[in-house]
Amino acid sequence: MELNVLWFILVGVLFTGFFFLEGFDYGVGMLLPFIGKNDVERRIVINTIGPFWDGNEVWMITAGGALFAAFPHVYATMFSGFYMALFLMLVALILRGVAIEFRSKDESSAWRSTWDWMIFIGSTLPALLWGVAVTNLIQGIPINGKMQYAGTFFDLLSPYTLVGGIAFLLVFLFHGALFLTLRVEGELIERSRKAAVKIGLLAALVFLSLVGLTYTNTDLFKSGLASSALWGAVVVFVAGYVLLWLKRFGWAFAMSGLAIAFTTIAFFSGLFPRIMVSSLDPMWSLTIYNAASSAYTLKIMSFAALALVPIVLAYQGWTYWVFRKRVTAKELEY
Amino acid sequence: MEELLLARWQFAITTVYHFLFVPLTLGLSVLVAVMETMYVRTGNETYKTMTKFWGKLFLVNFIMGVVTGIVQEFHFGMNWAEYSRFMGDIFGAPLALEALSAFFLESTFLGLWIFGWDRLSKKMHVTCMWLVAFGTNLSAFWILVANSFMQSPVGYALRNGRAEMTDFIQVITNPYVWGQFPHTVLGGLVTAGVFVTAISAYYLLEKRHLPVFKPSIKIGLACMLVSTLLVMGTGHLQAQFLATKQPMKMAAMEALWESADPAPFAIAVVVDEKNKKNSFEIGIPGALSFLAYDKFSGEIKGINELQAAAEKKYGPGNYTPNIAQSFWTFRIMVLSGLWMMLVAALGAFFFYKKRLEENPFILKLLLWSLPFPYIANSTGWILTEGGRQPWIVVGLQKVSEGVSTNVTSTEIWISMIGFTVLYGVLAAAAVYLVRKFILIGPIDEKPVLSVLTKTKEATLWN
Structure with a gap:
């Protein structure tokens, strides 16, 4: 396989892993103030992602690093073009990380509730912004002939991309609520289930609008793989919702995760071989060829990635095994 | 041109701030791993208390380094897009490798370490901290590989309007990195050594928790003494390298x-x-x-x-x-280093003679040495990065050519003020926590049952 294609797939895999894993982290973070009614419950909710969230966030950092290494022009154009959006995202991620670490380290309730809301904001904003970003990539943004973004922050906001943002946010919320049903005990399970039932319906509606708008606003459906993946996402999402009704939480969570994975695959294969679509001239889109690193660098990085990714998957998977038990009030280690 | 100046200021502010936390993470991860190893080897609960106490301070510091590090990764694309285009073929690789080989390792195993006290065997648990220490120091290696290329480019060719990598082995065996990497890692150990020593000295002065802080200050002083000597040695080799290469x-x-x-x-x-x-x-x-x-x-x-x-x-x-800046940052760094070496030697001498506890003067000297590693780390990097101006990559690209062309000064003002205010608030919160932990001291940590009762009584001690 051509290395440019391999790297496109690898970046896709990294984003899939990132959205699947951080998807439930963001969801849990957004639900925190609502599911956790008192301090003990909030600590339980946070501890469901406690051992994992930092490792999950590295998926995003690695995806960014992989873009830099494999497609430096994409990294340069995207990060400078999405400047204000990324600034907001960074503020959110900083607040969230610090909040998770700091909130239980002081007893004052003002301290704790402040940080809890920081976790909420820090989870909401990135979820929204990633949806806006991904839909912008495929809808097309003003990229000129010099590979430079020629718009402003507000050009990134259109009805389609806002629906994209809200769809991501709601799907992550659903995914997070299902994750909680697997990780908590007693009354909290019921509360998470009810949240998932309510959110799931809304998420399904917005997600369907996203599919519809994707049909009208982008060329995603021209790709057979992309359209089947997107319809597949709809199907597994609905299946997840049905399984939730049947209280098969584990399966429902697997389905919401699969829906996220299928959606990511759909957008990536819809983009292929482009990575950022130019709305000014199709010739100016950034592709896996005109934006790529040299063949030599891609080769070196391929060896490294193919050797390291399986190891990472193995030890991260092991972490989930170690902390497979539900989080209870009796053993709040942290 | 205003954009260039603002982008430089923003990078300088955020990177200096980031590097206030990084060295302590590099060094303290090793010292906490050493303490826990002593616990596992001897079964002595004192070492466990030490591990938990220093581990808690480590975590506050660690998270600050992590979140400010994300900013740095994004920064290259946000403010230095033209640099990223020119250098991506070489610079992106170590960054991606850093994430793949080091960030995953440290974050995953730190999660296991924090939450795994009762779920992992003792040996497994201490192994987690060693992997964290390995991961953080490995990440230093990769980012310094990237930085060393900017100081002294090797293993590349100018093709397609950019620098392309031609020899990966040359890039990672760049003599510059083998001067810089040991110096940075040792600088981390100096920082951790001074940190542990200074805080332990505080407790010895207060005559509190002596069973915990006498062994702590021993480890701190030993680390401080050895690493200040070695950091001087590696710094000297680096300077000799500069004489010919920069x-x-x-x-x-x-x-x-x-x-x-x-x-x-x-x-x-x-x-x-x-x-x-x-x-x-x-x-x-x-x-x-x-x-x-x-x-x-x-x-x-x-x-x-x-x-x-x-x-x-x-x-x-x-x-x-900038000559005055280069001249004085170098001298401040070296003097800080000499000062730390001197107080480490004094402290070690009195400790060896078993007269340290009764000598408040030396203890105060040790306590008030806490700012010096931070001064040395910051001035060292200001020298290194300031000294390569006007180049962003020496001989290949100037700083002025590397800046993003489509980011406006308004945008940079907003983000720069935003980061500065946010960083200020977070620094206050972090200092508040560390100070509080130090005032409370290493109280025995048992899963507290009071968390079961009511909101307010929930304690932070596990």
């Missing part, structure tokens, strides 16, 4: 305007940048030649000659970094 930085940090053989080592100067000379200077004859070449002769090139040579090679322009 002569302009060398000349700038010595404020040496005219080439000299033998060259004197200036102790203090007043720089007159306009007239390209020092209006006052006092120095030791021949000492710079000795430091650079281990003998009292040998030419050190001066700024004026190097500037002329650069103009000949790269065309008209200013190729001279």
